[in-house]
Amino acid sequence: MSALTEALNRILHWLQQYSPNAISGFAPGLPLVEIETKLSQLPFRVSQEVYELYQCRNGNPYDGVFVYHRLLDLDGALEYAAAINKSYWREVREQDGDPQYLFPVLDFDGEYFAVPGGDASSPHTSVFHIGCDDGSLSLAFTSLTNMMLAIAECYETGIYTHINGDLEVADVVRFGEVRRKYNPDTVAALYADGW
Incomplete structure (x- = not known):
């Protein structure tokens, strides 16, 4: 079992124990052939981690499971990818030295966590x-x-x-510390309050 699948299983195990209603929204994973077929429509390639993620689970409409975000189902991720990869946004990112193509996997009200796309698929890639x-x-x-x-x-x-029926970050400073422990050389804080 890969480290990604093991980490997802740890998250799911915790949710099963402490927030069963959050876990109930997870759709079963998709067959690799279906994932490959759908992702082949993109004008770029994504990391192998994306394929593995969608083999484990295909989305969850419950906000909050992943740092306030929900896991997009593959069809939804493809729709959002089309929107955020329009030529204007690609040009802006290129001018800023950022990846031209992005594939969102997590969403919260128009805020995303996305992996960059490229000419070839790699085992791992950063998350923006x-x-x-x-x-x-x-x-x-970092991945x-x-x-x-x-x-x-x-x-x-x-x-x-x-907390009170919702999944929440109880200590944003410690969350930031753990995030940076696993992801050195990333931004010091995702949000103004330190995490």
Whole structure:
């Protein structure tokens, strides 16, 4: 079992114990052939981690499971990818030295976590935070695997918890510390309050 699948299983195990209604929204994973067929329509390639993610689970409409975000189902991710990869946005990103193509996997009200696309698929790739106000990019995680490892640790240590029926980050400073532990050389903080 890969580290990504193991981290996802740790997250799902925690949710099963402490927030069963959040886990109930997870759709089963898709067959690799179906994922390959759908992703082949993109004008770019994504990392192998994206294929593995969608083999494990195909989305969850419940906001909050992954740092306030929900896992997009593959069809939804493809729709959002079409919108954020229009030529204007690609040109802006290229001028800023950012990846031209992005594939969003997590969403919260127009704010995304997305992996860059390229000419060839690689085993791992960075995860960028896309701001909802201005579309700005920040290097948030060094890979999907490291993102999920950080989130799993945050669940298991009480940093990310179930409060009054919602999943929330209980200690944003400690969340930031764990995120940077697994993801050195990423932005110091995703949000102004330190995490």
